[in-house]
Each structure stands twice: as C-alpha cells, then as structure tokens.
Amino acid sequence: MAGRVAYEVQIYDKGHWAINELMPSEESARQKAKDLLALKHIVGVRIVKESHFASDSRRETEIFKEMKQAEKDDDLSVQPIDSAPVCDRITDYYKTAARVTIGRLFSKYVEKFELTPLELLHSASNLKRIINLDTLVPSAVDKVAALQARTTGEDTRKRREVLFAAIDTLAKRAREAEGKPVAELKGSTLDAVLARIDAKVADPDERQFLANMALVKVSLNWQGWIGKISGLLPLARSEQDERSLAMVDEMMADILMARTVIKDVIGISKHMGDGIMRVLDLIHGKCVPTKFAAVELVSLLNTLFAEDKLPRSKAALFDRVARDLKGPVRLTSSEEIGPDKDFFVTLLDRLVTDHGVIGGSLIANGLAERWARMNNVGGVTGRKKAIEGICGLVKSGKHKFVYLLSLYDNKAEAEVRGSIEVHIRALVQQFDTIRKVAPEARTEKTRLQETAAIQRLVLDSLLEDRFKIPLANAFDALVSEYIISENVIQRLDDSKLSFRDRALRLVSFASSGVLTVGKATAITRDAVVNYLRRKDFITEFTDGIADPADKEKAIKDFYTLLARTGFDMKG
Template identity: 30%
Template sequence: MSGSKTSYEVQVLADKNWVIAEMAPDEAKAKAFAENLLQAGNHAAVRVVKDFERIDGTHSETIIMEKKATEKAAGDPSLATITEAPLCSDLEDFYAQPSRTTIGKLLRKYLDEALVTPFELLHDAKEMKRFGDKGNLLFSAIDRVAGLQAKASGEEGKARKDFLDKSWEELGKRARDFAAKKPKAPQTFAEAVASSGGDAFLLRSYMTLALLEKRSWFGKLDLLVAWSAEPEAKGSMVEIDAVIADLTVPAQVIQDLLGFQSNLSAALCTIVSLTEGAAEAAKFAPQTFTELNRLFAEGSLPQSREVLMGRVVREAGGTNPLSRNDSSQEYEMFHKLLTRLVDKDRVVGGAPMAEALLQRGARVLNGGGASVSAPQALQLLLGALADGCVRLQFLLTLAGSNLGRSMGEVLTEMLDAHVRRSNHIDLWVPVRLAPPARMAALTNANKLLRSCPNLVDGFRKELADRIDDVMVRYLTAEEIIEKVDKPDDPLAMRAIRLVKFCGSGVLIEGKSLNMAKARVVEHLRQKQFEEKFVASVPDPSQGEKHLRDFHRLLVECGFG
C-alpha cells in the first residue's frame, strides 16, 4: 500500500465554476502560477487547492489561496475576449487559418454586422478601409493581439505592435493595388482561376469579389459549395476550404447548419460526425449540410475540420449545460459525448479533447458545481469508460495534454495502477468479441504503451510487458494455439494456418508471439517435414507449388 501524497491544484473561475488549470508539485510553484494567471487578466479569480491523499485512498482538500482579479476599465465592447493569438512573422501568416480564426473570434460582433469573413476583410481594400474607419476598433484590436503575442514570444510589446501596424499597412497596399486594376467579380470559379494566372493572392482576391456580392452567411457558403463542384476546384480546394473554415466560426451559422438538435451533447456529436464525413442530416438541416458532409468525407476540408473540432473542444470543456432543458440528464448526455469521443483507437480531438473531457467530468460526475480534485475526477471518468483498452487510450492521450503533464506522478501512478490491476483479458476487452478481435485490441494497447512519447522508456516497457503477460495467460487458458493447430488436420493446413496466425498482427511482439512461433518451429524441425508437407496436400500434383508458397509465407511472416 502506498503512503500518503500531497498535490496542489491551480484552479480558475469560469462561469461560476472552478476549473483546474494546472497541477504543481509544491505550494510555492502553485501560488506563483496562480499569480501569473491573475496578472494575465484573462480570469476573474484564481485559487490554489491543496489535495492530501491519505494512506487509505481518501482525499482531503484545503483552499490555501484565493484571489480575485482587480477590476479594470472596460475595453472596447466591440472586441470579444481572446486568451491567445498565433504569432505572425510575415504577411502570408496573416492570411493563414490560425490568424483568420483569431480575427473571426476577436472581431465577431463587427464581422456579423458587416457580413464579411476574415478572408474577405483581408483581401478587399474597401472592407479594410471601412474597418479602419470604425472608431478605435482597429487600434484596439492591434493592441489586444500585440499584447498576447508579446507575452507568448517574450518580445517587447511595442515592437510587436509596430510590426502589426506595419503589416496592416502592407496588407492594405496589396488590396488597393488589386482594386486599382478595376477587376470584375468572376461568375464561376473557373473564371477566378483563369483571371489569377496561377497567383494565390490574386485567386483569393477574385474569390473575395464574388463572395462580397452574397449578403448572407449561407449565400457565401452555398457559393463555395458550388465552386467546389467545378473541375477547376480540384487544385484549389485549399482556398475554398479557407473561406468555409471562416464561415464555421459564427455560432449562428453552426446552429442553422446542424438543424434541430435536442441538446448541446447531440450537437457536438453531430459536428464530430460531420468532420468525419459520416453525419446524417437532422430535421430542418439545409442541403448545405449534406454537401459539406460529402466534402469532409473526401478529405477536402482540413482547415474547416480543425476549426470545428476546436469548437467541440471548447464546448466539451466549457460550462454550457449539455442538457439545458433537463439538468437531471446532464450525466447521461456527458456519457454519450464521452463514448462518442473516446474509444480504444483514439480520443477524437487528441490531448486537448482529453483535457476538456476531464474538466467537464470534474463537474458533471460530481453532481455539478462543487470542486473535486483532478485524480478523483479522473477516477470517476475512467469508471464511465467501457473497458481497459479504452481507459488506457484516454490516460495516454491525457498524458500529452498540458493538464496531464502538470499532473506528473499522479497520472503515471494511476496509469501504473490501471495496468497492474487489469491482469485478465476480460478486464481489457469485452467478452462478447471474437478471439481475434480480443487479441488485436490487446495488441493495440501494448503498442500504444510502447510508442507513448510522454512516458519514460523503462516505465512504458514494464507496463507493456504486463499486457503481454495477459495475452500469454489468455492463449494458455483458452488453448488458442491448440485450436489453430488442430492435430486431426493435414500437416500442410496446420503449418500454413499457424504461420498466418503469427503474421496476422493480433499477437504482441514478445512472449505471446514467441509462443506461436515456437509451435511453427516445432513443426519445421520434425524429420522429413517437407516430404510430409507435400504428402498432406490434397492434390499431390500441386504439392511442390504449395511448398514454395509456404516458404514464401514464412519469409513474409517474419521467419526469415
């Protein structure tokens, strides 16, 4: 039995709920991190919670620090709150998706009123001037972004602001130079491609002329979908995808696109299915939904997928109710979302999603509102997952997140306990699955551990070997190898089936695979094996051919 342990959680106040932002190994580091968060000005309050785990496994929590942010004068009400801004080094960075998405969030109110996307704003001289003339909005936006970028890069704030001011002027000059040519809006995408002469900036500018004629979000979206069907779009989908990605930022567009959704959990699941190209249109969903689903299925919208999955991560870890109309259904809706996003092969959305689900779970699984420690929340969340392989996937994915890394030994101890506890295949894989599927799932769990970059080599090898031991016990108890190598079958059939079993990929490269290979070697070493093999072939005239094929199979399956 392990001894008592103490950890420190840094929590931030988010919409009346305390959310874990970081875990620290000692009190001083936790308080320093909390002070930094408070000074950044992005949180209303912070606190540090000391979590003491007793020898019997129970927890005791003590709040050792709690501070509220100093009230500041309200900023420009036209700007939305953002907590990070990607660093731009040259003009092309401003046109890229991370920059446009940040612009879309920061200027949401203005863009909704003007009915322009960041893509259009950055390519049209008139729209840039209209934005620049909107009071102090441009200067406030540059100040906000410069501050965030300077903090992230360590650069002096004034230098970053000067760079952004200069870049805005250069962007404007590009747009004005294009407008000076008196270009006409293209009637088709083919016309836009032809007019651009292969220049990416010119293509985007011609696209903007046509998009600005559409005075609704869905008017623009339907135009883009129509363009995507033209043959000329095949080599320029990155530009079409860019505008679609911008159009997935406004919440109203998403709401209208999805059609009727019974709650937030259902909506998030539908968004995930859409990005995978596997969604079914809901009631009242427009035809545009089906067309976008097709484009996602073709892999044509990677930028749009990134933006939509970013929304799912934020909402999954946020405080908006998953079941707004019935709070008693909150756990059930969380469980549906959890099982949709986490399986034995992946956590959809990766490490950020795993962290978001843990944040949500800390509230939902505790009945809402009250704060629980990260280890307690994680234990509750793991209990809601289907089996050992799924739990392992979640733990390893979480280890790659900021919160997972800050948990340190707490997370690795939970991972160690999970693997050690699960000493039978029934604890890893559902009994209802066929033996090949069960073995394949266990082998995949072994590979996940061996390749996890967030664990030290010795630790992950030890855990992976324990899973291999589980496989060996399963092969022995169920006599799997004996069932493959049936004594009553002809030797040729037995040998071929055994070798294929070894090369099927369902066995772990270690003790379990060596067990099966040992049986093959046992056959190969018997006296006059080849003569017996040929004699056991149903058609003697094909014996030599089958023997040659068998030797080729041996090489393919790793027998040399």
C-alpha cells in the same frame, strides 16, 4: 445584340442584400445610394447593373458597394483568447491557425457583418474598414503581443511593433492585388482559375493568394452565412484540383467559427446536448435536418464529411463542440442537475471509443471541464476530481485508458499530470494479457490489432518520454510474448502449405496492423527476411505458375503487400 439596362439599388439588412429600388440610369442609382447611406439605419448599399439581351439572357455586374463603419454604440469589442500562434512570415497570417485567432478576436465584428477572416485578409476595403475602426485593431494587437511575448521571450513592445508592421504589409498587399487583373471565378471554376494563375505566376504562395482573391471577390456577394455556404459547397463537389478543395475547406472552416451558423444549417435542436450530438452526426455524415434546417446544405455537408473532403471544417466543428462543453449553458433544458449528469454519460459513451476520444484532446478537456462545472469544483483540485469522476463513468478499463491518454497535457499543472499518470499505471497493471486489453475481441488477430492500436495511441500521445517509452514497451511485451508462446510465426509457416502460400500468410499477417513497435515487429521482420534471403526465392515463390505474365503479377503483388508492412528491409 444589346438590350435593356436597369440598375438595382440594394440595401444590406440582417445578412442579406435586398432590392430597395430599380433605377433607370447609373446617375440616378448613385444618387439613390448616396441618399440611402445618409440614413442612420442603413448599414450598406450596392448597385447592381442588370443588362438584358435579345437572346433572353442577362448579366449582373456590381458597379458600386459601400458598407458603413460600425456605429459608435455597437459593441464590437475584441474578445478574449488564450493563445496566439507566432507568424514568422507574412504568409503565415493567411494560414488556418492565424485565421482562427483573427476569428476569435473579432468574433463580434465578423458575425455582425458576416465576413470570414479569409475575406477580411483578401479584401482591401474590408481590411481598411476594420483597421480604421477606433481602437479595435490596437486592442487586438495588445492581446496578441502579450500572449506571444510569453512564448518567444521577447518584450511585449517589440511584438506589438512586429504585429503592426505585419498589418501594414497585409493591407498593402491587398490594395496592390486589387489593382492587378485577377482571374475571374464568376462564370468559371476554381480549377480553371488556378490553372490560369499557374500559367502566369511561379511563386506558390502568390498563386494561393491570388486564387483566394478570386474566391473572395465572388464570396463577398453571397448573401449571409447561408448564402456563402450555398455558393461554396457545390464547388467542393465539382472541383478536381486538391488545392481547390482545400480552398473551399478553408473558407468553410472560417464560416463554421460563427456561433450561430451551425444552428441555421442543421435546424432546431431540443437543447445544447442534443445540438452537440447532431453536430457529431454531421461530422460523421449522418445528420438528420430538423425544423428550419437548410436541408440541401445538410445533405451536401453529410456527403462531404463522409468522404473526408473537409478536414479543416471538421476540426472547426470539434472546436465548437469543445467550447460548448466548456461553456456555462446547460446540456439539457431541465433546471435540475440530474438530467444534465445523465446526458453527460450519454456523451461519454458517444465520444470515448476503443480507438480514442472522438475529436482528441480538445474534446477530452472539454468533457473534464463540463464535469467540473456540473459538480461545482474548479482549479487543480477540480481537474483531479474530474479525472476520477469520468474514469468512474466510462464503461471499460480500455476506455479509461484512451481517455486519460487524450486528456494528458505535458504543459498542465504537475499535480494534474501526476494524477493522470497514477491512473494510467494502475490500468496498465490490469492489462497483463492481450485478452484483457481487448476482452470483447473474438479472434486472435483482432486482439493483436487492438493491442497494437493502443500502443500507437501511447506513442502518439503527449506523455513525456520517461513515461511513454516504458508504457509502449509494456504493450510490445504483451504482443511479442504472445507471438512466441503461441507459436504464431510457426503456425503461419506451416510446412504442409506451398512456399508461396506460407510467404503470403506471413507477410499478410505482418501488414494487418497486428504488430507493436519493438520486439514483436523485429521477430516477424526476421522471419520475413529469412524468406527473402533464400537463393531461389523467386523460383520457389512462382513454382506452379506457368504463364510468365502471371508470375510477374504474383511477384508484384507480393512486394506491394510487403511494402504495407513498413519493414525496413535494408538491415
């Protein structure tokens, strides 16, 4: 049974919607909204129709919303960027890399109105508003076109034409989508929305676009950054479809691009260095909220990061840490440089590990730039001095090595690349046994695993092949020579043991991450192949197992273990 109806006229203030007045009719509410919009200090107005029912339930429906364009004296200028991805298809503009660029270019705009790039791209009214804002978009197009022209070799004017055409297409697509019936997320779930879209739409890109439209339709009503996070994160805990989790992660990553939002979430930090440490805690799911923190959100984020449910958001936080490291703000609150330098060593100990630099090349470069800034050196000379300075601060040769691998950029100046290569060569000469590669490892297996892990870092690095391949081969030589000299295969293939135990020992060894790519893998693979090629392998392997079901399980488990070795068994 229908009951009372009221109309809330709300105003937008500092990232939040607040009730201004409760009106008895839609007509009076719309007049009130019009009057409010005429006031200079009012940024936005909306009307929410609130229906009360006899069952003591109520329904809220937004029936009007208008945000003013920025005032002329607002500084919403386009911000500098140093790179911009080339989008070949219109769908590329919705992807993470493009949205990061949008977020950086328009950081003043999106932070003022607390809109994510994802929301801009999927809301016709918000997209229209920013497009119509004086020279903001043309200025951004000029910057992006110039950067892309360097990559593609095209004329800058041609790139501008391509970008303006893409903007027209994006705006048209958003307008047309708003005229279609979109699956409603309000009162439903992302999983259910995706299922409904899947049933009607075949094209995967269009499915994703419509699903994001549904999410944005709801998120635009979440008040401010904290409101958006509060509405978004519970979805990540309840949704099962991987696409739903990815959508939550994408929007969360957009939100985390905002400069101040992380402080509003985790609370007050003593200084920037402490803030960086606490963000790293959050990335590892161990952040402790402080004064003014959004405690429930910290708890949710800790859980989601610990479960690795938010990989893109994690990348956004690492990007924020790297930018803080490169920036001018001091690490500590001291006016003296000494405490900053001491804290920098603490950061190095936290970020440079046996397995690489946490956060990868972004963080490695951020550390180098911070060292150069603290020591008042710049340019190529500054980079070279930073390399030497940081190598003198990290606590082991292995840490120096993994840091240099992460720092290496094949697009950097030749002098800088050469300096890194000199340091790497000197370190490799010291690694003449696996014990020296992993001096703190207590077992043979751990030493082999750590040496193999170092080789994987080399193979995954940006080192040029002329340097990378000999370097990887040097680590392979250490492992293969150890396997031969220490009779590792022969010890595993102990004739005193049963055939099954010997085969399992050998394959377990091969699948435990101890082998380097190259000779060490070939030696072990050959030993495994010799077992598999025996005429009566199955009979010998299952000898002593009476139950046929147990025999079948033993064989299945063996081949599962064999698959983990990654061996190519065709040869």
